[in-house]
Amino acid sequence: MPEATVARLPLYLRALTTLAERGVATVSSEELAASAGVNSAKLRKDLSYLGSYGTRGVGYEVDFLRHQITREIGLTQDWAVVIVGIGNLGHALANYGGFASRGFRIAALVDADPTRLGEEVAGLNVRSADDLEQIVHDLGIAIGVVATPARAAQLVCDRLVAAGVTSILNFAPAIVQVPEGVDLRKVDLSTELQILAYHEQRKNGAALALTAEQAAELAEAVNG
Amino acid sequence: MPEATVARLPLYLRALTTLAERGVATVSSEELAASAGVNSAKLRKDLSYLGSYGTRGVGYEVDFLRHQITREIGLTQDWAVVIVGIGNLGHALANYGGFASRGFRIAALVDADPTRLGEEVAGLNVRSADDLEQIVHDLGIAIGVVATPARAAQLVCDRLVAAGVTSILNFAPAIVQVPEGVDLRKVDLSTELQILAYHEQRKNGAALALTAEQAAELAEAVNG
């Protein structure tokens, strides 16, 4: 299954959940694509990787398709997650309700700052980073979320990997290296803003360029 | 300039900043690529869109290249940003130091909850969502960050756009539509985890499949 398709399945799943809550029983690729914000042909091709779960002339059964995607992504089981770094962002992540409702259970919170140990966040006690290996092992954690400062990110990832974690979601603004076989995704808040800034500047630049062109035309009109 | 290249420029910028702080004056594409975690050919092609700023046989001058990328992305000016939705995530974003240091100034915080109004977060008073249009206009805000619950996201985006915001970074787990000419990027925490879960499951599944294959081989060996 193409990586691009995998990245869109959660999108479809969310759209289907919304439809199910509204009591919709069947949906066409056109409708589902619209509510997921993608092209209908792309949606159909994506879904075709799961199998032929649609009915021609009718569409897709919402509940059935939802179950198929859930199974494909692996959300039928629940995943234990450890969050490392309980600063502002770590707090927000620990309290984020969207994880639990999608099969991700925050199993442990870890921080290196001794003054934070024992603090209760989202119903869990913050534990020492020294115990990271033990925690990962005891709770059978496969997914780690890194919300530490940039300088700690590589070390934390190394230790997570050494402890047996094979999937890491990194929020720290740092490039970290992981060995083959470990999946690493990164979410970088300021990178996203920088990409927006680039386009924003180009919008303004385009306006200025147009003005320059208009000025040139004007000059030509005056001189000609 | 290709979109994929634009998305990598902030990465290079960060790597260059790190090098500059270490006092490195020049860097080869090979070294820079390594610290940004990309292929060196890709790095060179990306940089070639900016111009021919390297010296053959030597490499790139760190400070100069940094300045060029900064200019290209549009970080020579600073951008006023409004954060809408001051919940857990909004708090974390408001306090995130990485924005200010990269030319993004949090100019206003807005929330719809009347009990939160006037609360001071990161040195700013939380203002009423009713004043959104006024705030955007008065402070010359071009970039909006949406950290509201999912159900409010579309309305907030509509109002931001109507007020003149042309770039939006959406953290709400909802698909929102924006008119042509408005840039929308979304950061979805649980989607990222779901993608990891998919690969995690496949790793385990692959292990099981291997076992099944081994079992088949074993069976054949026994029967044959």
Next chain:
DNA sequence: GCAACTTTGTGCACACGTTCACAAGCGTCT
């Protein structure tokens, strides 16, 4: 000044992802 070495910038081939367009299949209506 020239040869040897290093590194950039880029043409080209390939892989990946997207979109179009349409045949195949299902339900409905007469």
Next chain:
DNA sequence: AGACGCTTGTGAACGTGTGCACAAAGTTGC
């Protein structure tokens, strides 16, 4: 039963992105 309308699933064309490989261009050493 057969014709008709609708929607899926997919082959094929297209566009974008990646990576190799090498000529061009610079530096260093003699």
